[in-house]
């Protein structure tokens with residue numbers, strides 16, 4: 082039974098993960114009051130690879146110019162990471178340092194790995210309680226609509242109450258209630274990955290500069306297995322595969338991960354003395370390989386609720402944070418104009434895709450390449466022999482024009498018939 086209490090909040094953010102906490106921080110920066118709720122109590126875990134790319138800092142720098150050096154000083158929570166190891170299906174590996182046009186101008190490391198238990202809590206430093214009415218242990222249970230806007234049923238410690246709002250910012254992740262109900266977003270196996278994670282202690286053979294490792298092992302293709310180093314000698318080990326393939330090939334990802342660790346000749350020795358810190362955990366990745374409608378009358382979808390995860394790398398944290406920032410910007414404009422209509426809020430979708438659609442499209446192409454292991458082997462073989470080509474691959478992580486080369490058949494022609 083809904084309590085008789087009804088509150089009014091012009092802007093309500095559901096979810097205080099990377100998308101929601103950034104939406105809140107950027108609204109507060111404009112001095113805009115809002116309600117922010119999360120059903121969890123923080124610090125809370127989130128199944129993830131825990132890798133933070135340079136894009137995370139581009140956003141955080143707007144809130145705190147010294148963010149990289151501050152994080153670098155928190156060694157027990159944030160492990161600096163300088164690159165990626167790719168292991169091709171033929172077993173050959175390629176070390177790719179993160180390089181960019183800005184490599185010499187940034188202070189601190191290019192990326193970090195940090196357990197979400199720590200990182201999401203760190204982001205909460207930017208939630209300003211002067212403007213954010215932040216309620217944990219508070220769940221969105223239902224959404225209704227009337228002529229004034231939306232009526233939300235929230236529940237705190239089992240007690241339901243009503244909140245009326247003009248603008249709902251949905252940042253409630255992969256299983257978002259708003260995305261499914263008012264957003265009409267459906268789970269599509271060709272644009273959704275299954276993911277699993279297991280924390281370990283004592284995995285050996287990590288890269289001296291804490292490179293994250295992507296293993297394109299035959300059984301997992303077109304997905305991959307990862308081994309990411311964490312602070313304090315721990316490791317995040319997991320795998321992700323497009324749901325369409327996982328169900329077609331009847332993959333039991335959990336069992337495959339355990340089998341790989343215990344019997345894959347290239348990996349098993351590194352786990353000889355390793356201790357699992359948990360059972361295999363699973364969670365979905367809604368991919369941004371398809372454009373969706375990200376807003377409507379009185380609502381905006383952000384982060385995983387908006388399906389913005391990079392389809393090749395699985396990176397979703399920075400896109401969630403970016404969309405949170407754009408949601409705050411659009412909400413501020415809507416407030417000023419007192420216009421929360423579908424037409425007005427479409428500006429949000431335009432801003433998000435203007436920045437992200439190029440790289441999401443390229444990543445879709447790279448994701449498809451995983452269906453052709455021989456091409457992967459070719460790239461790694463060539464990079465092993467040719468320093469210049471290796472450097473081009475390094476820069477591809479930051480340079481979209483270079484990455485676009487991967488879409489051109491000529492790139493592969495040169496790989497096969499080009500010199501060296």
Ligand SMILES: Cc1cc2nc3c(=O)[nH]c(=O)nc-3n(C[C@H](O)[C@H](O)[C@H](O)COP(=O)(O)OP(=O)(O)OC[C@H]3O[C@@H](n4cnc5c(N)ncnc54)[C@H](O)[C@@H]3O)c2cc1C
Pocket residue numbers: 095096097098099100101118119120121127128129130131132133134219220221222252253254255256257258276277278319321364365366383384385386390395396397398399401
């Ligand atoms: C296996 C795996 C590995 C990944 N690896 C990486 C990686 O290495 N790097 C990377 O960048 N990305 C990675 N991702 C993607 C990344 O985890 C997500 O993109 C990111 O967490 C999205 O942030 P978000 O704020 O949108 O949602 P979330 O982080 O999921 O936060 C949503 C919040 O909403 C709250 N919530 C949900 N429903 C309700 C409700 N009804 N009422 C109130 N609160 C609610 C939840 O408690 C939660 O705190 C990975 C994902 C998976 C599954």
